[in-house]
Amino acid sequence: MRHRDCADRRRIGHTVEHESDAPGWTGPQWARYLYSVMVPPVGSGALVQTIRPLSSVQSAPKEPPMPISRTVRSVLWSAALLAAFAAPSRAEWPEKPVTIAVGFGAGGTNDIVARAVAELLAKLLGQPVVVENKPGAGGAVAATALARMPADGYNLVATTSTTVTLDPQLMKLGFTPADFTYVAAIGEFPEAFVALPKHGWKNLSDAMAAAKATGRMNYASNTALDRMISAAIAKKAGVSLVPVPTRSGAEVVTQVMGGHVDLGYSSGAYYPQAKSGDLAVMAVLGDKRVAGLPDVPTLKELGYGVSSVNLVLFIAPKGLPSAVAKKLDDAFAAAGKDPSIVALMENRSLNAVVETGATLDATIKRHIDDFAKLIEASK
Structure with missing residues (x-):
């Protein structure tokens, strides 16, 4: 059996001295091996190239290589293609955190x-x-x-x-x-303008009407956005809204609750106080009313023609x-x-x-x- 194996190997132009020398090659290595069988060197004029052993294989041809028939070359070519694409496919996303x-x-x-x-x-x-x-x-x-x-x-x-x-x-x-x-x-x-209930304002239009009496009103500001919206509202109402800068929505609530400002802009920190009745919501800034405050109108509903939708x-x-x-x-x-x-x-x-x-x-x-x-x- 051992002699027959060596003879078979010689038929494809290569001799392996010992069975233990036969490599455990991967698909791509077999592809390179088989490719060398089928493709003659450039300019050699040869139809068949003797296999060039890889470094992991010690070989010494015992006799001149024999030509390979067209049928054998076709079989080997098919095997080479299969081996070349035998590597595992890339796993689907996500593969990591x-x-x-x-x-x-x-x-x-x-x-x-x-x-x-x-x-x-x-x-x-x-x-x-x-x-x-x-x-x-x-x-x-x-x-x-x-x-x-x-x-x-x-x-x-x-x-x-x-x-x-x-x-x-x-x-x-x-x-x-x-x-x-x-x-x-x-x-x-749920961005909104808020005020103390004691003012008796039902919405922002009431607040702007009160501002006309003095020509101006201050409000607690938190972002560049609310300053732009306030400027548009003031222009429409014909009053002056003066921003009082704060560092957070929570500080806006504190300023309004303490009576330090007439109005305040908040992106949501006001909600607990609004639900408890400690703050009155004058208007919400979005395109639709806030689910938890169904009676509070939007700026557009009040006729100011502006809105601000801010999403997570x-x-x-x-x-x-x-x-x-x-x-x-x-x-x-x-x-x-x-x-x-x-x-x-x-x-x-x-x-x-x-x-x-x-x-x-x-x-x-x-x-x-x-x-x-x-x-x-x-x-």
Whole structure:
């Protein structure tokens, strides 16, 4: 049997001295081996090339190589192709943990929503989803870093939609809206103007009528956005609204509750006091009323012609592969419908918005256009 094996090997132009010398080659190594059998050296004029042993094989031909028939070459060629493609296919995404960087500090609405969604995503995607905080510049620090990361689906950012729809129109940043894939929006912030009930104002129009008596009114301000909206409102009402800067939504509530200002703008910190009756909500800034405050009108309903929609937004670098984008769309859509997320949005007074894919792309574009008009109206 041993003699017959060697004879068989000689028929293809190569002798292995001992059976123990026969290599345990991988598919690609066999492909190279067989390729050398079939392809003659350039310019040699030979029809058949003797196999050149790899370093792992010690060989010494016992006799001149024999030509290989066309049929044998065809069989070997087919075997070479099969061997070349025998390597295992790439595993489907995700193959490792996914990271969500929150563009704001721990404990805020963005952070709370991101962590709740991450728990569900881990179950839906079959990989851990790690949440880390990367605050700074109203979400711009995290967004700038994300724009420079590979578009492989393993790095996302949770931020506010105004980080990409408004801020790049107001200042030069390290990114533009075109630098991202818009993965999902889960929840809309209940931005509003609030005042003390003792004033007796039913809505913002009543407050503006009171301001006309003195010509001006001060209000606690927290963002560049509220200053733009207030300027547009003041222009429409024919009064002067003077912003009093604060460092957070919680400080806005403190200023209003203490009677230090007449009005205050807040993205949601006011909600507990509004539900308890300690604060009166004058108007909400979004395109629709807040679910938990159904009697409070929007700015557009009051005739001011402006609005501000700010979403909890999840983004990825631009150029996300379509298969990865589809998996993320499906996972976020499922997470947004989960009872735990629905309850969270209700408890945080977020409007129950869940958008992905082309629908979200259209929303982002519309918000960019709306803010461009708002900027012009506030001049």
